[in-house]
Structures are given as C-alpha cells and as structure tokens.
Amino acid sequence: MNNDNNEFLSEQLSASPERMLRLLNEQQIILDNAGVGICFILNRQVQRCNDHYATLYGYDSPAQIQGLSSRAHYPDDDSHDRIGREAYPILAQGRRFRTEARMQRCDGSLFWCRLTGKMVDPEDPARGSIWIVEDIDQQRRADDALKALTYQQQLILDHAMVGILFLHDRQITSCNHRFADMLGYEMRELIGQSTRIWYPDPAQWEIAGRYYSDILARGQAFRAEIQLLRKDGSLIWCDVRSKAIVPDDLRQGSIWIMMDISERKASEQALLQAHQALEQRVEERTQRLKQVVDDLHREIEERKLAEERIRHLAQHDGLTGLPNRTLFEQRLEEQIARAEREGHRLAVLFIDLDRFKHVNDSMGHHEGDMLLQTLAERLRQAVSGIQTVARMGGDEFVIMLPDIYDHTQVETFVRSLQQSLQPHINTGLHEQRLSCSTGIALFPDDGTTPQTLIQHADAAMYRAKANGRNRFHFYNPQLDREQLERVALENALFHALQHGEFELHYQPQVDIRTGRIDGAEALIRWNRPGHSLVSPGCFIPLAEECGLIGDIGNWVLEEACAQMQRWQREGIRLRVSVNLSALQLEDPGFCDRVAQILERHTLEPDQLELELTESLLMKHVDATVDLLRQLDRMGVHLSIDDFGTGYSSLSYLKRFPLDKLKIDQSFVREISIDQDDAVICRTIISMAENLNLKVTAEGVEQTEQLALLAEFGCHQYQGFLFSRPVPAPELAQLYRQSQTETEPAWEI
Structure with a gap:
C-alpha cells in the first residue's frame, strides 16, 4: 500500500467505533451487491468472499467457502499450479493480473471465467490478494458456435x-x-x-x-x-x-x-439485331409524319405545362409541394360556405414542429428541409378526401377537417396523426424523432372566417406547446386574454430591466458546526410597480423564452459583486453565490466579463461562487468543462445546485473542477421521516467528502433535519429554519448576530 493509503487506514483505525462500524457496513453492502465475484485469498486459501462469488462456484453462502483452498475451484492440479506460476510474479510487482481459465464448481461442472487479481500490499505479500471473478462461459460458447458457423459458410462458398x-x-x-x-x-x-x-x-x-x-x-x-x-x-x-x-x-x-451468362447474351444479341433491322425499315417510313404530329403536340403540351406550373407555383409551397396559405384560405372559405348551407361544422388544426429550431441550429438547414419534407409527406398521407393540409411557412402547417360532428371526432384524428409521426426519420447521417404541438379551432364556435379560425388555432397551438409539447389544445376565449397578459408581462419585463425594478435578496448559508453565517445565495426579486414582490419562478421562464435571461443574469452578477463590495466596506466579508443560465455558459466572453466585474468592485475571485444546475452541467459536457476550468484558474468558486436531480454519472462529475455540492431540497424535505432520502443525503455527503468537496443542504426547515445533516457530516445549510431570503441590510444584521455566538451550534 502507498503512503496515502496508509494514512487513510490510520485515520480509519483512529476513528470512533461507530464510524468504523458504518464504514464496514458500507463496504459489506458494496461487496454484497457487486455484479462480480470478489474474494480475499491468503496462502491460496479463501479468507472472505461475497455472495456472488459463492453463487458462481455453486455454494449457498460465502461461509461454505471460507477456509477452502483455492485448488477446490480448479479442475486439476496443473491448471491450479499454472495460474500460481503466472500470477504471483506479476502480483508481487504491484501490477494487476488478468487471465481467462476454466474453473470448477462444487458439483464438478466446469465453466469459463475471467480472473483479475491484485496484491493487497505488494511490499507485504503475507497480507494476501484480492480476486475478481466474472462468468464468461456463455460468451465463450457463443464464440465457439460462431467459429463452427463460419466454417460451414466457407464450405458453401468453396463449392x-x-x-x-x-x-x-x-x-x-x-x-x-x-x-x-x-x-x-x-x-x-x-x-x-x-x-x-x-x-x-x-x-x-x-x-x-x-x-x-x-x-x-x-x-x-x-x-x-x-x-x-x-x-x-x-x-x-x-x-x-x-x-x-x-x-x-x-x-x-x-x-x-x-x-x-455470356452464351445467353450472345443469343439475345443476335435476335435483337434481326429485330432492329425490321424495326428500322418501319421507322424510316413513319418518321416524317410522326415528326410533324409530335411537334404540334409538343407545342400544345408545353403551353399547358407552363400555365399549370405558374398556377401551381402561385398556390403551392416550393419546398414541400403542399398548398400554401393562399390556396388553403381559398379552400377553407369554400368549405365554410358549404358548412353554412348544410349546417355542418369544420375544424382547423394548426401544427408546429417541436424543437425544429434546435435541428436547424445544430445540424444545418439542409437537414431541417429534409425533416420538413418528411413531415409534409406524413401529413399528406394522414388526410383524405376533401381534407386539406397546407404549409403556412417555416415549420408551421395547417389541416382543414370538414364535416365534423363533435370534439371527439377531432381528438381521434389528432391522436392518429400523432401516432403516424412517431417512427424515426433518417435525415442524412442523423436519426430524428418527430413530435408536433397542435392547436384546434372549430367553425362556427371559434370563428366564421378563414383568418379568424387560423388565428385562433394558432393561439391554441401555443398553449399546447406550453403544456409540454407533443400535445393538442382546443381554442377558448381565455387564450386571447392570456396572450394579451403574456405580451403585457413581456413588455413589463423589458421595462423592468431598463428602469431598475429588479432587486436582490440574500439567503444566508450557515456553517453547521459554528452556527455562523459564512456565505449567502443571491436571489432575484421583481419589484413590479402596482404589484407585490414577484418571485423568479413567475418571470424567469418568460425571460428565457424572450431572450432576456442573459441580460438579467449579467445584472445579477454585477449587482451581487457590488453588494459584496459595500459589505466589505462595512467589515463584512462574505462569499456570495450566483446562479448561472445556459446563455451565460454559451457566451464566449463570459470569463472575461467575470474578471472585469471582480476587478471593477475590487473583489478577490474566491469571494464569488457560481452555481450551475446538474442538468445544465451535463448538457454540453466538453464545452462546460473548458469554461469551468478557466473560472477555476481565476480562483472563482464553483458549485452544483440541486444536486441529485440531474442523473449525472460519477465519472463525469470528477471531470469538473468543483468546490461544492448543494443537496436539492427535495431530498432534505423528508430526510427525518423517509429512510431513502436519508440514505441519499448521507451518500451524497460521503461521496463529496471523498472528492474533497464542501456540501450545502438546501431547504432546511426543521431542527430534526439539521440534526441528521450534522450527523452525516454536512458542512453548511440554508433554509427557513435560519432565515428566508432577505434584503441586503437585513442579511448584514443577521451576519453580525451570528458572529456573536460563543459556542458551536453542533458537534459533528
């Protein structure tokens, strides 16, 4: 074992008995649930193994193997001795030994397996070795069967x-x-x-x-x-x-x-030549008359085709060949007049391709055009009779359904349409999956003119897209009111950014051991005139849609650093964490902007902590790693917000130069009553400790929650138990009060 491992072992041996028992339990859980056989060998005798190892060799439990010579697992002495001769010189050098061999179960049956061994301590062979056993018997049988099949195929080829x-x-x-x-x-x-x-x-x-x-x-x-x-x-x-x-x-x-087929072709050629000679004589006599007739017909056809082409181009989409808006409105107007005469109803479906902009931006317009052509073809196949499908422009299509009786008939058609779009589409070298959001307007309930029906179906489509995409929604007058409110809110949001209506509140981050505030998270609030204070959940999604999130994020970063400078003048030095958006991560000049802001407010880089959600980190791993490494070299602290909800793998997590993990409040909320949440929190804290990361628990509201977090070794917490997010002056007061604590709040 190297010096680091010796120091680690010494630390563990000097730990409390409770911690030693917890570590042993955790190790036993890993052994019991491993997908491979694991055993500890000393003097070629099995000292300890997991359940999977015992199962591989046909035993009911590890206890039946303990103390057995490893010779019991080999079919004969020669194979047992050969493995020993090959393995132990390599193991003694501290290297890993790997091989494949036939082993013997306790019932005498043989099976192929892959053996991997390593000394516990190469400098002290008497401490034994660890062996991992994988069952590869089925793989070897498949390889042998493949060789036999290959031999049979070669015989067929040769004969x-x-x-x-x-x-x-x-x-x-x-x-x-x-x-x-x-x-x-x-x-x-x-x-x-x-x-x-x-x-x-x-x-x-x-x-x-x-x-x-x-x-x-x-x-x-x-x-x-x-x-x-x-x-x-x-x-x-x-x-x-x-x-x-x-x-x-x-x-x-x-x-x-x-x-x-050379002989057959020679016969066919001779017959063809004779036939051609006869045809030539007939052709020469009719050619002159045919030429005159053909010229006349050609002139007539060319004129008709030219007229038809002009008419078609004026009424159809050039990319998909579908009717365009002009022809669709003309047909819709005709069907409205017919529906009025006969007392029928009709429906207009407004269809928008989900996430089409992502395809265009990431794969190019050529593949985007191919996707639109495929969608058009599937829509064309979905309609029949006097139903009409048309392209309005971009990735927007409309369908007219005449002779509609009720909503159920329309829903059935839309569900069938969604089903027809499910098969994947190959566009060039990429495979795409189609889904669409559909809005529905009915005549005469939702309008009596083509323009009104299309407009209302369009509004319903936006509601369907807002509800989660790949959905449909019927128009109702409430959508118009909501659309007006949304436009008003969007305009107010632009006004708020220009006229300083945003402000920051700060939620304290408290050291669990001392009970003192040692950091704060900056949280934006909108002080909208004529309204109560607006939380970010009500306007951040809209800011992301209308492209304001980048400017708002930069304002938050600037204002948080300015406030740290003001606190610094008052003798308060706090590290403030700021949440980042996807647009900021994609900005090539973001690192330079951070450096300029820190310099402008005379702050040390380690006073700023930038928070990224786990899902945002995993979206563009390589680009994000490069950006975070630049920020880390500057000295800025980095943390993962809402950890545990993004399903990142540990192998990816190790690539990021992080300083802190923040446990999502969904795991903390029921930590004192839900054993699973408690295990998750303890596992995250233990993992972070192994990665030398600090851990902050979010959403702590009860003393029982805080007690468990302290027991698990959590470093920091934030939540209503200590304080809600407060304006900057109130946070300064809370900070001074917390510094007067003379005794630690918790012993960890």
Whole structure:
C-alpha cells in the first residue's frame, strides 16, 4: 500500500467505533451487491468472499467457502499450479493480473471465467490478494458456435456453382474459387484488389458505384447484367446480384453473387439485331409524319405545362409541394360556405414542429428541409378526401377537417396523426424523432372566417406547446386574454430591466458546526410597480423564452459583486453565490466579463461562487468543462445546485473542477421521516467528502433535519429554519448576530 493509503487506514483505525462500524457496513453492502465475484485469498486459501462469488462456484453462502483452498475451484492440479506460476510474479510487482481459465464448481461442472487479481500490499505479500471473478462461459460458447458457423459458410462458398465475393469500400475481402475462375485469376491475386480491375472503363466503374450504392443504402437488393473484363482482356457477361450486409451502414460491406451468362447474351444479341433491322425499315417510313404530329403536340403540351406550373407555383409551397396559405384560405372559405348551407361544422388544426429550431441550429438547414419534407409527406398521407393540409411557412402547417360532428371526432384524428409521426426519420447521417404541438379551432364556435379560425388555432397551438409539447389544445376565449397578459408581462419585463425594478435578496448559508453565517445565495426579486414582490419562478421562464435571461443574469452578477463590495466596506466579508443560465455558459466572453466585474468592485475571485444546475452541467459536457476550468484558474468558486436531480454519472462529475455540492431540497424535505432520502443525503455527503468537496443542504426547515445533516457530516445549510431570503441590510444584521455566538451550534 502507498503512503496515502496508509494514512487513510490510520485515520480509519483512529476513528470512533461507530464510524468504523458504518464504514464496514458500507463496504459489506458494496461487496454484497457487486455484479462480480470478489474474494480475499491468503496462502491460496479463501479468507472472505461475497455472495456472488459463492453463487458462481455453486455454494449457498460465502461461509461454505471460507477456509477452502483455492485448488477446490480448479479442475486439476496443473491448471491450479499454472495460474500460481503466472500470477504471483506479476502480483508481487504491484501490477494487476488478468487471465481467462476454466474453473470448477462444487458439483464438478466446469465453466469459463475471467480472473483479475491484485496484491493487497505488494511490499507485504503475507497480507494476501484480492480476486475478481466474472462468468464468461456463455460468451465463450457463443464464440465457439460462431467459429463452427463460419466454417460451414466457407464450405458453401468453396463449392458454390456461382461466383461469390465480399466487398468493403469496393475492395475484395474474400471470394470463392468459382468467381476467380470466371475472371481467370487465382484467388490470392484477387484478395485486396479494387473492383476497378474487372471494369473495361474507369468512367463505367464510377457510374456503377454511385448507382448501386444508392440502391444498397435503401436496403434494397441490386441486380443487373454487367459486362466484366477478364484477366486476359476478354469480356464476359454476368448476372450480378448484391445486397448490403447492414443496409443502414454501407461501411460494413456487401455480398455479391455473379453468374456467367455470356452464351445467353450472345443469343439475345443476335435476335435483337434481326429485330432492329425490321424495326428500322418501319421507322424510316413513319418518321416524317410522326415528326410533324409530335411537334404540334409538343407545342400544345408545353403551353399547358407552363400555365399549370405558374398556377401551381402561385398556390403551392416550393419546398414541400403542399398548398400554401393562399390556396388553403381559398379552400377553407369554400368549405365554410358549404358548412353554412348544410349546417355542418369544420375544424382547423394548426401544427408546429417541436424543437425544429434546435435541428436547424445544430445540424444545418439542409437537414431541417429534409425533416420538413418528411413531415409534409406524413401529413399528406394522414388526410383524405376533401381534407386539406397546407404549409403556412417555416415549420408551421395547417389541416382543414370538414364535416365534423363533435370534439371527439377531432381528438381521434389528432391522436392518429400523432401516432403516424412517431417512427424515426433518417435525415442524412442523423436519426430524428418527430413530435408536433397542435392547436384546434372549430367553425362556427371559434370563428366564421378563414383568418379568424387560423388565428385562433394558432393561439391554441401555443398553449399546447406550453403544456409540454407533443400535445393538442382546443381554442377558448381565455387564450386571447392570456396572450394579451403574456405580451403585457413581456413588455413589463423589458421595462423592468431598463428602469431598475429588479432587486436582490440574500439567503444566508450557515456553517453547521459554528452556527455562523459564512456565505449567502443571491436571489432575484421583481419589484413590479402596482404589484407585490414577484418571485423568479413567475418571470424567469418568460425571460428565457424572450431572450432576456442573459441580460438579467449579467445584472445579477454585477449587482451581487457590488453588494459584496459595500459589505466589505462595512467589515463584512462574505462569499456570495450566483446562479448561472445556459446563455451565460454559451457566451464566449463570459470569463472575461467575470474578471472585469471582480476587478471593477475590487473583489478577490474566491469571494464569488457560481452555481450551475446538474442538468445544465451535463448538457454540453466538453464545452462546460473548458469554461469551468478557466473560472477555476481565476480562483472563482464553483458549485452544483440541486444536486441529485440531474442523473449525472460519477465519472463525469470528477471531470469538473468543483468546490461544492448543494443537496436539492427535495431530498432534505423528508430526510427525518423517509429512510431513502436519508440514505441519499448521507451518500451524497460521503461521496463529496471523498472528492474533497464542501456540501450545502438546501431547504432546511426543521431542527430534526439539521440534526441528521450534522450527523452525516454536512458542512453548511440554508433554509427557513435560519432565515428566508432577505434584503441586503437585513442579511448584514443577521451576519453580525451570528458572529456573536460563543459556542458551536453542533458537534459533528
């Protein structure tokens, strides 16, 4: 063991008995739930193992194995001795030993497994070794079956009466004797050769490659009769058939079957020549009359096509070929008049593709156009009869459903439409999944003109999108009122940023051991004129939608640093944490802005803590790592907010230069009554300790919660138990009061 491990062991041995028992329990849980067999070997005897190890060798419990010689797991002495000779020289060097071997269960049955061993302490072999055993018996059996199948296939290839070959990137990877004989080569001469050698002309080779590649890429079989060049320069006709091994990935290669049809082609050629001679005589006598008639017909058809093309372009969308807004409104007006005469109802569906902007931004407009064309085709297939689908522009489509009786009929159609959009779409090299938000307006309930119905269906679509996407919503007058309110709120939000209506409140962050405030989280509030103080949950989502979140985030950062400077002048030095948005992380100049703000307010970088949510960290891992490393080099503290809700893996978490984890309040809320939440909190704290991270618990409201967090080793907490978020002057007062505490609040 190295010095670090010795120091760690010394610390553990000097810990309290309760902590030692807790550590042993945690280690036993890991052993009991491991997916591999784990055992401790000393003098080639099993000292200790987990349940999975006992199960692998057919025992009911680890107790039946303890004390057994490892020889009991080997089929014979030779294999037992061989592993010892191979393994222990490597283990003695402190290296890991790995091998695959056949082992023996207690009932005498044999199975293949993978062994991995390592000395507990290479400097003291008497301390034994740890071995991990993985059952790979099924894998080895599958490998043997694959070898047998490959041998059978080779026999078929060698004795086939047709030429068979495999190509990869238009090069021969293997072929049978019949194919080599057809072209006059030895098999060894063909392996690795380009298919160019049997094409008479390079241009013909290029054209053929493009032609059959398109067919194979669609998962179809290619078949053609092709003239091939033999080694001696002579030509033969072959019936050629091919199919991609993996239709979705031509890089996996293709299989080709060829049959010599030179004799049949010679007979067909002779018959064709005789037929052509006869046809030529007839053609010469009718050509003059036909030419005159054709010229006349051509002129008439060209004029009709030109007129039809102009009419079509004026009424249809150029990308999808669907009716455009003009033609749709014309048809809708006709159906409204018919519905009025016959007392029918009709529906207008306004459809918007979900997250289409993401496709355009991340994959380009070409793939976006392909996606729109596919969506248009699926919508076209969904309608029938006098129903009409049209493209309004961008990713917006409308459908008219005449002869509607009730809402249920419309809902049935929309659900069927959503079902038809579920299959994935391949656009170039990417696979996309379609989903749409649909708004519905009914005639005459929601309007009596095409413009009104389309407008109201559009408003209902926005409500459907706000409800979670891939949904539908019927129009109601409340939507108009909500839309007006939303526009008013958006305008007020712009006004608030320009006229200083925002303010910051600060929630204290308290050291659990001392009970003193040692930090604060900056939380924005909107002091909207004529309203009570507005919390961020009411306006931050709207700010994200209308693009204001970046400016608001920068204001919060500036104001928080300015307040730290004011506190500093009063003798209060607090680290303040500020939440970051996705737009700030995507700003290439963000690090420079942070440095400028700190310099402007004469603050040390470690006084500022930036909080990122776990889900935001995992969204763009590589780019986020680079940004955080720059901030870390500056000295700015970094923390994960709402930890435990973003499902990040530990391997990713280790990549980020973090200083703190904040346990989400959803886990803290019931920590004193829910054993699962208690285990989660204790695990997060233990993990953070191993990663040398500080831990802050959010949403602490009860003394029982705080007592458990202190017991688990949590460093800091915030919540209503100590204080709600308060204005800056009140926080200064709370800070001074907390510093007068003479005794620690908790012993950890």
